[in-house]
Amino acid sequence: MFRKLNIFAVFICFCELVRGECDVVTKKQWGGLQPTHVQYLPRPVDLVIIQHTATPMCTTDTACKNRVKNIQDYHMDTLNWWDIGSSFYVGGNGKVYEGPGWLHVGAHTYGYNKRSIGISFIGNYEKCDVVTKKEWGGLEPTHVQYLPRPVDLVIIQHTTTPMCTTDTACKNEVKSIQDYLMDFMDWWDIGSSFYVGGNGKVYEGPGWLHVGAHTYGYNKRSIGISFIGNYETDVPTAQQLNAVKALLRCGVENGHLTSNYHVIGAKQVLATLSPGRNLWAEIRTWPEWMDDVSSIKN
Known part of the structure; x- marks a missing residue:
């Protein structure tokens, strides 16, 4: 208001x-x-x-x-x-x-x-249909580091927390993740740049502008997107996938991502199962998918 x-x-x-x-x-x-x-x-x-x-x-x-x-x-x-x-x-x-x-x-x-x-x-007058941190009730970070933009790498992950399918449940899940990372892990903020709920909504983390804490060794040169759920067993919804694709298009249009950005899964650069086998199978079909990461791997 x-x-x-x-x-x-x-x-x-x-x-x-x-x-x-x-x-x-x-x-x-x-x-x-x-x-x-x-x-x-x-x-x-x-x-x-x-x-x-x-x-x-x-x-x-x-x-x-x-x-x-x-x-x-x-x-x-x-x-x-x-x-x-x-x-x-x-x-x-x-x-x-x-x-x-x-x-x-x-x-x-x-x-x-x-x-x-x-x-x-001063402000972001192109929201990319993102639920802002203020809208989901998030805390302000204790410190920020700016991300050089545009970036050319998007890393897809999953949270391994319970999946959410309603607005209330997804807001509470993102709040819980932030509380855990800031209170118990002593991080500056919630980790991933964005979170995607089973309700088909995208929730702002550090966002486009700030360095996240999602993929060790790659945070300062990538955007991290976490699907809320455990996709070893959960199946990504069409609403989730469409929301992320729209977010990425908006990122290109607003100069946050290069037009030739690549998408990878966290497991390609870290010893992890993330983003889970069901989500992994989906993102590998995307045109921005990078199969051989030898040129970007630390």
């Missing part, structure tokens, strides 16, 4: 920003780092490019400041960019946060940075 109510304020602030009338939270005010280099933007420009960050949405001043800081850290520390990418960022709290701003060239749209202003809405 808050998201729906606040979008009007965001829209008004965006319109005022374009007209040059909106109060902007300066880089100093949100605690941003100074750029390592600047290039001045010829002005006035005649092009504004709208984007989204594909990160979780923020709705409070503190959360939005932290989100912009995290984005800048990722851009500068991991991608080795001069500064945060977009000219401005718009939070769900209705405030605009300064990036390179009006004066400096940003890094938001390859080939258009030197002649446009890039405005990014």
